[in-house]
Amino acid sequence: MASEESELLRLLHHPATVVAPQLLGAVVQHSTPEGTVAVRLTEVEAYQGPADSHTPDPGSHSYRGQTARNAVMFGPPGHFYVYFTYGMHYCANIVCAPAGTSSGVLLRAGEVIDGLELARHRRPVSRNDHDLAQGPARLASALGMGREHNGAALHGGNFKVTLGRPLPAAAVLNGPRVGVSGAGGSATYPWRFWIAGDPTVSRYKAAAARRPPQEPVRRRSTPA
DNA sequence: GGCGGGATATTCT
DNA sequence: GAATATCCCGCCC
Numbered sequence: 001m002a003s004e005e006s007e008l009l010r011l012l013h014h015p016a017t018v019v020a021p022q023l024l025g026a027v028v029q030h031s032t033p034e035g036t037v038a039v040r041l042t043e044v045e046a047y048q049g050p051a052d053s054h055t056p057d058p059g060s061h062s063y064r065g066q067t068a069r070n071a072v073m074f075g076p077p078g079h080f081y082v083y084f085t086y087g088m089h090y091c092a093n094i095v096c097a098p099a100g101t102s103s104g105v106l107l108r109a110g111e112v113i114d115g116l117e118l119a120r121h122r123r124p125v126s127r128n129d130h131d132l133a134q135g136p137a138r139l140a141s142a143l144g145m146g147r148e149h150n151g152a153a154l155h156g157g158n159f160k161v162t163l164g165r166p167l168p169a170a171a172v173l174n175g176p177r178v179g180v181s182g183a184g185g186s187a188t189y190p191w192r193f194w195i196a197g198d199p200t201v202s203r204y205k206a207a208a209a210r211r212p213p214q215e216p217v218r219r220r221s222t223p224a
Numbered sequence: 225g226g227c228g229g230g231a232t233a234t235t236c237t
Numbered sequence: 238g239a240a241t242a243t244c245c246c247g248c249c250c
Contacts (some may be wrong), residue, residue, distance in 0.1 A: 045242070059242070069235065086243050087232030093242085106242060125245070137243050179242050203225095204243080 005155055008163055012077035012096040015053060016046035016103035019096045021172050021193040023105055025164025027113065030143045032158060037115035037122075037143050039133050040164065041107060043194040043201045045177045047093070049073065049102030057189065059180035062102035072151045073102040080159075082140065082150040089137035090146050094154065094161075108136050108178070108192070111200045118144075130199045171196050178204060 011022055021044075029038040047060040057063055061070045061083065072081045073095055081093040081104050093104035110133040112119045119132045119142040126132050133139035140146070154161040177192045194201045 047242075061242075064236085067236075083242085084234060085241060087234070087241090089232095089243050091242065104242095108242085135243070177242075 004162060008154070008161060009078050011163070012094070013098055015097050015101075016048050016105050017053075017189075017191055019094075019103075020044045020046040020105045020191065021174070022163070022166075023094065024172060024193060024195050025167055027160075027162045027164065028107065028110070028143065029114070029160040029162075030145065030158055032144050034144065035115055035118040037119050038113050039110035039139060039143055040113050041110045042198040043109035043192070045106040045108055045193070046189075046191040047104050047106060048191075049097065052097050052101045052103050055189070059177060059188070060102070060104075062104075066102070070102065073104050075099055075151070078154050080145070080149055080152045080154065082145055082147060082152075084147060085137075090140040091136040092140045092143070092145050092149070106136055107139050109134050109194070109200050109202045110139055111198070112142060134200050135202045135204060167195065178202070 011019055023041055023044050026041050027038050028041065029036060047062070048055065048057040049060060049062045050056065050065070062073045066074050069083060070081070072079060073093070075095065076099040077096045079095045081095050082090055084090055092107050094107065095104050097103035112129065112132045116129065120126065122144060123132055123138060123141055131138070133142045152159060172193060173196045174190050174193045176190055
């Protein structure tokens with residue numbers, strides 16, 4: 001409904017670090033001629049733009065200013081920022097904070113709650129249903145999202161985004177972001193948020209070190 | 225269930 | 238020319 005829509009838009013005017021945990025439990029629905037798939041978000045990450053806060057975020061695509069790729073992040077909130085990476089994958093963000101700023105929330109994982117058959121068809125390699133959207137590129141794939149959806153509105157067209165019921169504080173955990181490397185950028189801020197105990201939360205290892213260690217690493221080093 | 229390595233193309237330096 | 242907000246496969250515990 002329109003009121004739900006405006007509630008979402010109101011939320012999306014806040015910085016990514018505020019928006020991200022509130023998007024947990026929200027549902028992203030995408031309809032195509034093939035059918036409809038809906039995903040309930042269980043894991044997200046916040047990326048702040050340079051103008052959004054005094055804390056620099058080298059992990060953000062917008063850290064070095066506007067380029068052709070990240071232009072959508074600098075636009076108004078309420079749109080998808082979809083980028084292509086590693087030569088084969090797409091990842092989807094929800095742009096937040098007012099136009100002129102460049103925050104976004106990366107959709108990292110979710111539970112497919114509608115269109116299971118179509119999602120399985122799009123991701124034949126998944127062996128379990130909780131794998132279907134377990135990871136940002138998997139989630140985009142399950143939803144049938146690609147380059148053509150960069151800049152698409154969250155509402156209207158073939159998309160619909162609905163906030164979930166507020167989660168109890170204890171159900172939301174946070175920690176370092178995944179795959180964010182680079183000097184100063186790696187895991188600097190605990191801006192990854194997920195729903196505690198949910199089986200669809202991604203389990204990938206953190207970013208690999210940029211350079212190999214100077215000496216072989218012992219397999220059985222003592223844990224912390 | 226975890227680790228290592230390769231695939232693959234767009235993007236920015 | 239290097240790096241990348243990743244995923245999948247094969248191999249080993």
